[in-house]
Amino acid sequence: MLDPKKIEEIAKQISDAVPPGVKSMAENAENKVKQILQQQLSRLDFVSREEFDIQSQVLIRTREKLEALEARVAALEAQAAKND
Incomplete structure (x- = not known):
């Protein structure tokens, strides 16, 4: 879900911004x-990039199937209209 490395990176950047006089407390602060x-971050409703990409691909395939079905229905309706 959340990349622990990114969280660790952000925490390290914040602790690196601590003034030198307080460096002894930086480790605890980090x-x-x-x-x-x-x-x-765990309270927020995030999805990972991988999950997002997977769902995007699912959506693309679903749209393609929907378009194919719509075309098929239109063809069947046109055929039914000719037979009437």
Whole structure:
């Protein structure tokens, strides 16, 4: 779902922005920030890029099938109209 590496990267960037005088607390801060980010991001309704791409492909195939069915129905209706 959420890429732990990305969360770790963001947490590290935030902790790297901490002033040098507070670097001794940076490690603890990084862990806290990472924990908070994970908690907050898990509450959001996100899908992974992979899930999104898969669903996009499913949607494309579904649209293609729908268009084929619509064309088939139109042809059958035209044929039925000729027979009437």
